Amino acid sequence: MSRVAYRIPSITASISFLLIAASAGVAQTIHGLPREGRGGDTKVNTRVGRPAAGKQEYTRYCAGCHGDHGDGVGENAQWIEPRPRDFTQAVFKCRSTLSGSLPTDQDLINTVRRGIVNSNMPQWRPLPDQMQADLVAYIKTFSPRWATEKAGTPVEIPPETPVTTESILAGRAMFQKFECWKCHGTAGRGDGPSASSLTDSKDQPIHPYDFTTGTRFKCGTTNADLYRIFMTGLDGTPMASFADNIKGDQGWDLVHYLRTLQPIRTPESILWKSWLATHASELKPIGPESGGR
Numbered sequence: 001m002s003r004v005a006y007r008i009p010s011i012t013a014s015i016s017f018l019l020i021a022a023s024a025g026v027a028q029t030i031h032g033l034p035r036e037g038r039g040g041d042t043k044v045n046t047r048v049g050r051p052a053a054g055k056q057e058y059t060r061y062c063a064g065c066h067g068d069h070g071d072g073v074g075e076n077a078q079w080i081e082p083r084p085r086d087f088t089q090a091v092f093k094c095r096s097t098l099s100g101s102l103p104t105d106q107d108l109i110n111t112v113r114r115g116i117v118n119s120n121m122p123q124w125r126p127l128p129d130q131m132q133a134d135l136v137a138y139i140k141t142f143s144p145r146w147a148t149e150k151a152g153t154p155v156e157i158p159p160e161t162p163v164t165t166e167s168i169l170a171g172r173a174m175f176q177k178f179e180c181w182k183c184h185g186t187a188g189r190g191d192g193p194s195a196s197s198l199t200d201s202k203d204q205p206i207h208p209y210d211f212t213t214g215t216r217f218k219c220g221t222t223n224a225d226l227y228r229i230f231m232t233g234l235d236g237t238p239m240a241s242f243a244d245n246i247k248g249d250q251g252w253d254l255v256h257y258l259r260t261l262q263p264i265r266t267p268e269s270i271l272w273k274s275w276l277a278t279h280a281s282e283l284k285p286i287g288p289e290s291g292g293r
């Protein structure tokens with residue numbers, strides 16, 4: 001996080017101070033399994049946001065990146081990759097709601113608290129709950145969509161199924177069938193055949209997530225967050241929603257497989273390693289030639 005302060009000399013001293021305070025409270029690398037609530041990422045906040053109060057805080061903490069008019073071109077934006085979000089479009093990556101729809105206020109508050117890993121979007125957990133609600137209320141004034149549309153329908157996430165070899169194998173077959181490997185690579189390294197040519201909705205180059213180095217996601221840390229990500233998709237990016245293809249408990253199979261690709265010890269990776277030790281030769285490689293196992 002302090003990297004942000006170094007790379008952006010013009011950012012005000014108060015912001016750099018806050019960034020350091022924010023990063024001190026949280027281990028950036030999680031060894032072991034991130035579970036619900038780990039790191040205080042999310043917290044229910046039902047306070048009513050006040051846009052006018054939010055404006056002041058926004059100007060102080062957010063405008064340097066997101067711009068006074070919310071268009072994503074604050075004075076620091078030119079140095080930042082990926083670029084700060086343009087709020088005038090009301091297109092958000094992290095939602096609990098279906099692709100193409102607006103996120104809930106709680107979704108936006110979760111993002112503000114959590115920050116966005118692998119980007120310059122800081123964590124704002126130290127800000128009081130009321131201030132977080134005010135900021136979100138103000139962000140929503142930048143696009144007329146919020147005046148005419150309601151937040152979308154939340155994606156339903158059934159209770160997690162047990163972690164079994166069968167579940168992991170079924171998830172592996174889905175990784176093959178739904179061609180996740182085309183972007184994320186056959187081993188999840190983010191180096192699939194389509195990876196180098198991808199752009200986001202603002203024509204900026206964008207890279208698929210590398211599971212083999214990533215412990216957290218832009219939109220969360222838990223198994224349920226992971227389930228939600230491929231069901232909602234990351235709007236404005238080539239990471240589409242798979243809600244039309246993946247139903248109910250099937251999603252957990254994919255989650256269980258994706259967890260085996262990450263560099264963290266999880267129940268999934270422990271089970272998978274021990275299974276592979278005696279069964280690796282039974283697997284067909286993932287990729288264009290294969291139909292999975």
Ligand code: HEC
Pocket residue numbers: 004058061062063064065066076080081082083084085091092093094095108111112116118119120121122124135136139218
């Ligand atoms: C140092 C620059 C920086 C500052 C300061 C900053 N942001 Fe961001 N913000 C970003 C970047 C970069 C992204 C896009 C990250 C990405 O797309 O992966 C982003 C994305 C977002 C998003 C979109 C998340 C989504 O789901 O698409 C929200 C909401 C947001 N910021 C809110 C805020 C608020 C509120 C503040 C002030 C309290 C703030 N940001 C301050 C850089 C910043």
Ligand code: HEC
Pocket residue numbers: 093174175178179180181182183184194198206207208209216217218219220226229230234237238239240242254258
């Ligand atoms: C067309 C290319 C493409 C395909 C196909 C694709 N993805 Fe992605 N995926 C991406 C890109 C690009 C990102 C990074 C988006 C970003 O950084 O904002 C991403 C990000 C992700 C993330 C991390 C999101 C986060 O919050 O950090 C997960 C998890 C993911 N993809 C899972 C999958 C799964 C599972 C499949 C198959 C069912 C799949 N993807 C198929 C391009 C793709």
